[in-house]
Every structure is written in C-alpha cells, then in structure tokens.
Amino acid sequence: GQNIDQPTEMTATEGAIVQINCTYQTSGFNGLFWYQQHAGEAPTFLSYNVLDGLEEKGRFSSFLSRSKGYSYLLLKELQMKDSASYLCAVESGYALNFGKGTSLLVTP
Amino acid sequence: DSGVTQTPKHLITATGQRVTLRCSPRSGDLSVYWYQQSLDQGLQFLIHYYNGEERAKGNILERFSAQQFPDLHSELNLSSLELGDSALYFCASSAYTRVDTGELFFGEGSRLTVL
Numbered sequence: 001g002q003n004i005d006q007p008t009e010m011t012a013t014e015g016a017i018v019q020i021n022c023t024y025q026t027s028g029f030n031g032l033f034w035y036q037q038h039a040g041e042a043p044t045f046l047s048y049n050v051l052d053g054l055e056e057k058g059r060f061s062s063f064l065s066r067s068k069g070y071s072y073l074l075l076k077e078l079q080m081k082d083s084a085s086y087l088c089a090v091e092s093g094y095a096l097n098f099g100k101g102t103s104l105l106v107t108p
Numbered sequence: 109d110s111g112v113t114q115t116p117k118h119l120i121t122a123t124g125q126r127v128t129l130r131c132s133p134r135s136g137d138l139s140v141y142w143y144q145q146s147l148d149q150g151l152q153f154l155i156h157y158y159n160g161e162e163r164a165k166g167n168i169l170e171r172f173s174a175q176q177f178p179d180l181h182s183e184l185n186l187s188s189l190e191l192g193d194s195a196l197y198f199c200a201s202s203a204y205t206r207v208d209t210g211e212l213f214f215g216e217g218s219r220l221t222v223l
Contacts, residue, residue, distance in 0.1 A: 030207075030208075031207070094205060095153055096153060097166065098152075099150065100149070
C-alpha cells in the first residue's frame with residue numbers, strides 16, 4: 001500500500017519563505033513529484049526528485065530523503081499568486097499517487 | 109494549454125445512469141492516467157494505460173471501467189452512478205510508461221454532477 005501525508009493548510013506572508021513537508025510510505029519508489037493546483041484548474045508540474053538531495057528551480061526548491069520517506073517543497077519570495085494547493089506525489093511501479101494536498105494562503 | 113483534451117467539460121446526470129468521459133492525450137504521448145478529485149479525498153489515482161494496455165490500477169470502483177484505443181485516446185466509463193461519484197475527473201498523459209522526469213500533463217478535467 002501507499003500513504004502520503006502533508007499538512008492540510010498553511011498561511012504565509014508575501015515575500016517570506018515557506019516550507020511544505022511531505023512524508024510517505026510506499027512499497028517501491030520511482031520518484032517524488034510536486035505539483036501546484038489553483039482552485040478549479042488542472043495541476044501543473046513543479047519539481048521531481050529521485051535521488052536524495054535538493055533540486056532548485058528558480059524560487060522553488062524540493063528536497064528528498066528516501067531513507068526517511070520525507071520531502072519538502074521550499075517556496076521563496078512568496079507572491080500572492082502562489083496561493084494554491086501544493087500536491088506531493090509518489091510514483092510506485094506504474095502508478096502515480098497523490099497526497100491530499102496542502103492549501104497555501106499567501107497574505108499581504 | 110497542456111495539449112490534453114477532455115470532453116465533456118461539464119456533465120449533469122441522475123443517479124443510476126451511465127456516462128462516458130473522453131480523453132485525447134498530447135500528440136506522441138503513449139500513457140494515459142485517470143484521476144478523480146473530490147473535496148474530501150484529494151486527487152485519487154484510478155487507472156493507467158500505456159499504448160493500449162493497462163499498466164496500473166488504483167482505487168477504481170468495479171462500476172468504473174476504462175480503455176485506451178489504438179489511436180491512443182481513452183475513455184472512462186462510469187455506471188450505476190451514485191451521488192458520491194460527483195467529482196472532477198482528470199486525465200493526464202505522458203510520453204513513457206513511467207512518469208520519470210515529471211512530464212505528466214493534465215487536461216482541464218470533466219466535472220461530473222450526479223443528482
């Protein structure tokens with residue numbers, strides 16, 4: 001089976017840094033993904049980790065520790081448009097399973 | 109525009125009925141994934157097809173079935189509909205049998221309302 005956990009909601013201030021955590025338990029691991037989803041829209045790809053360590057992409061970074069079953073998404077210099085749901089997903093075999101998502105609210 | 113096309117965008121039907129949702133993947137993509145998204149359950153993986161063959165099955169109900177045709181488009185059939193089946197159904201496509209580098213592209217979804 002598979003279990004993916006992330007906080008339900010987070011609030012942060014414009015210009016700040018926020019870290020969204022994800023823990024997972026899976027029988028088989030091919031990679032971990034982060035997606036962004038605005039309300040009523042399709043998810044869009046943010047990052048991918050398959051090896052331990054940090055992947056940086058502009059204002060977004062993602063970290064993976066396979067031994068701990070742990071990942072985080074780091075968002076820097078928060079903007080109002082970053083208010084969205086952030087989905088952690090784990091690929092196991094030929095299935096890509098998502099967590100329930102973390103709803104991030106960025107306030108002025 | 110992700111290049112993944114889903115129809116219909118909205119569908120309203122009654123309990124007990126049957127509906128078919130259609131997905132055309134991005135040009136050249138061989139994999140199609142189906143997901144159900146409801147408010148309390150998040151994005152639930154239903155099924156994955158690669159080049160016409162089923163690759164993985166998630167929490168898909170027996171009342172639901174899917175297939176991928178030779179032209180690579182896919183259909184998700186939902187039968188004996190219940191109120192709880194009301195949700196946003198997403199189709200996503202990727203080039204390979206695994207998502208690998210993260211290139212999974214989502215369509216805009218089909219919103220199903222069961223009354």
